[in-house]
Amino acid sequence: MTCRDLIDVLDDYLDGRLERDEVAALERHLAECEACRAYLATYRKTRSLGARAGRVEMPDEMKTRLRRFLRERVG
């Protein structure tokens, strides 16, 4: 497995969708490749950070305005 092969299947690896032999090959590559270890760690962190950053709250006053908007439009 090369770095390119590893990066191509990273999501499947993190989502547990790889076959056992594919996981073994990927982990053998990881053991030997510092750059891919860093890539995996930062890719995994990016996924979780993006998810947390996206969990924005709808402001309460916006909910109030939504109710008012719908009352005015549809009664």
Add this chain to the structure above:
Amino acid sequence: MPHGVIDSPAMTSDEQLLLSRAAAGDAGALEGLMGRYSARVYRLAYGITRNQADAEEIVQDVFLQLVLKGAGFEGRSAVGSWIYRVTTNVALNKRRGKRREVETPLDDCLPTFKADGHREGPRALLVADWSQRPDAELLSGEARQILDEAIDRLPEHYRAVLILRDVEELSNEEVADIVGDSVSAVKTRLHRARMALRELLTRRLGAEAR
């Protein structure tokens, strides 16, 4: 693994009832739909547009459509999928024609490889690992600004699948149904979005990690 939060049959029939009642003018049913979906619609709308005022207009537009068109909902997909689909379409339409200069061509942010399949680039950047920094630190202050700028630079249809998959925790199949694309196209877009985001973050945060 995402758990397919919009596909439960019990939830689907319950929500179809709410939708048809809301479309018939039942204020309580509309309130029920808002309680379940307004926060999700807002998250998706904001995630795609990255603008609070635009997101508010989209939420209003989506709920108006639910009331006006809900009676015609045929139930071929879950109500949740339909609401996400309407939201995605309205948000992407709103973004169409807006300035895009902050967006980065993704190819500039994807890893490049030598002929033998190993990555190329400055070694210090290749091995930079900022993943041990605590989330609380990365989600506040200057690091948060770096993260927000990186997200802003993704094209909006990439942000749409990121939000649906990573924030709303839908499956690849559900996301594909919502955005009207194949599962493999969704997986490719997600991977490219995550790689680009990782690259943009590493260029800024990696310098501090070395």
